[in-house]
Amino acid sequence: MPVIEEVDDVKKMHLVGQSQNTFREWSQKWNDISTSSFAELESQIFEVENLNESFRFLKGKKAVIEAEKTMDQMEKKVSEIRDGLKELRETEERNSLAVQQALDVYEELKETIREDEQEYGPAFPELQKQVKMIENEFTQFVALNTSGDPVEAREVLDKAEKHTYEVEALMKKVPPLFEDLNTTFPEQLEEIQQTYEKLMQEQYVFPEEDLVGEIEKVSHRIESSLANLEKTEVETVEFENRETASMIDSLYDILEREMEAQNYVTTNQATIEQYIKHATKNNRQLLIELDHTAQSYALNHNEIGRVRGFQTEVEEIERQNEQMKPQIQQHLLPYSEVRTFYKKVFKVLEDIENQQVEIDDSLHELRKGEKEAQEKIDTFEFKLRNLKRFVEQQRLPGLPNDYLEFFFVATDRIEELSIVxxxxRVNMEEVNRLVTLCEEDLDLLDKKTHDLVDAAALTEQMLQYANRYRHTHEEIREAIDKSYYLFNKEHHYQEALDEIGTALERVEPGAFKRIEDFYFKNPDLV
Structure with a gap:
């Protein structure tokens, strides 16, 4: 399309404001090119033709270059003009679309407010007024644009578009707010009022000082919010409605709390009395059991004092419950307060019962522990006799003093356990301590016994083997003599084994390990 046609097309769009100014700039640039630039180019071409006819080729070539340069510059400027006109055309199309969208929104607002008047409640007159103002603004825009005042027309159009979308936002927010204020809140408040009156007829007591005043306060807030909605103060109403909903929820919570508490109290009133009697009976039986047990066992954990403390707690709970019963019957207490007391009582009585069971179990453990300890004494004595017999069967020349001392310690410990x-009155803590010590003593004595017997047997084996070196190695002879002395006179069997074993290892490396391995692998052959 020729540039002149593009210019004419954009001119027909009746641009306004800055767009019109920009168009004038591009139009002027095209006029400059189409007049002076084309004239200059035509002159340069004419000059080239004259030079060619006069055979002045060098000057002709230079003139051609100048003409080509002028054409390049013109093409570049034309390209810029085309791009500028294209941008203007596209921008205007976008603006026209935006204007049309705003007009469409306005038409929809006008239709909506006409058809759904009831949804806007007291805000309807103000919204209707705002829609009328938008209509006036669009009318003013058309008048200004037609009369050729593009700058002011653009300002009015911007204002109309902004106003349109503001009113659209208002009209979306108002109906749900009005629904809450006109229907939801009043219905909830009516339900709360009716429920409250019903509960008062049933002689409910509320800990809140002025529940009626709180209900009236919510009612006044609804009226105040409706007045603010009439002025389309939407943000204020949104905030107030959130607070009103919270206040209504609180009123519901109060009513539901007392109704649920009434059901809880009615359900658990008899159970509480039974639980108190149950705890009292258990405590009485436990005290009798403790008195009986204390005759035979030492009680080390203040069991009697604790159980008497339980009784004091239960008696205080019973006193408070008996004091509360007529107050409940005469409707002098909120059910929620009674429920709190009942829940506390259940927790305390449950804790007491758990401790009663724990103490009762510990009493049975005393008898069980005593029986087990008696049986263990027999086991300890049997094991002690077996160890003694085992040592005697070895026919050793004697026993070392430290072994004998430990043997007597273990024996005395078992005797002490028997005495306790x-x-x-048996002290089972002392019994359990002694049982543990006896078990440890016998385990250690068993190890000492077998270590002693093994050392004696290995010494004899080493001495027999070392005799082959007695006459050839002086150090073996001396070791044999010293080992015999330690074995037969001192009864230090481990020292005797170390003496002969060390000497034998020096003469015949590996002999000690070989004899030792054979001994432990073939104990019956030694």
Whole structure:
């Protein structure tokens, strides 16, 4: 399309404001090119033709270059003009679309407010007024644009578009707010009022000082919010509605709390009394059991004092419950307060019962522990006799003093355990301590016994083997003599083994390990 046609097409769009100014600039640039630039180019071409006819080729070539340069510059400027006109055309199309969209929104607002008047409640007159103002603004825009005042027309159009979308936002927000204020909140408040009156007829007591005043306060807030909605103060109403909803929820919570508490109290009133009687009975039986047990066992954990403390707690709970019963019957207490007391009582009584069971179990453990300790004494004595018999069977020349001392310590410990168990009042903590010590003593004595017997047997084996070197190695002879002395006189069997074993290892490396391995692998052959 020729540039002149593009210019005419854009001119027909009746641009306004800055767009019109920009178009004038591009139009002027095209006029400059189409007049002076084309004239200059035509002159340069004419000059080239004259030079060619006069055979002045060098000057002709230079003139051609100048003409080509002028054409390049013109093409570049034309390209810029085309791009500028294209941008203007596209921008205007976008603006026209935006204007049309705003007009479409306005038409929809006008239709909506006409058809759905009831949804806007007291805000309807103000919204209707705002829609009328938008209509006036669009009318003013058309008048200004037609009369050729593009700058002011653009300002009015911007204002109309902004106003349109503001009103659209308002009209979306108002209906749900009005629904809450006109229907939801009043219905909820009516339900709360009716429920409250019903509960008062049933002689409910509320801990809140002025519940009626709180209900009236919510009612006044609804009226105040409706007045703000009439002025389309939407943000204020949104905030107020959130607070009103919260206040209504709180009122519901109060009513539901007392109704649920009434059901809880009615359901658990008899159970509480039974639980108190149950705890009292258990405590009485436990005290009798403790008194009986204390005759035979030492009680080390203040069991009697604790159980008497339970009784004091239960009696105080019973006193408070008996004091509360007529107050409940005469409707002098909120059910929620009674429920709190009942829940606390259940927790305390449950804790007391758990401790009662724990103490009762510990009493049974005393008898069970005593029986087990008596049985263990027999086991300890049997094991002690077996160890003694085992040592005697070895026919050793004697026993080292430290072994004998430990043997007697273990024996005395078992005797001490027997004495403690035979007391009139058995201290089971002391019994359990001694049982543990006896078990440890016997385990250690068993190890010492076998270490002693093994050392004696290995010494004899080493001495027999070392005799082959007695006459050839002086150090073996001396070691044999010293080992015999330690074995037969001192009864230090481990020292005797170390003495002969060390000497034998020097003469015949590996002999000690070989004899030792054979001994432990073939104990019956040694």
């Amino acid at each position: 168990l035979n007391k009139i």
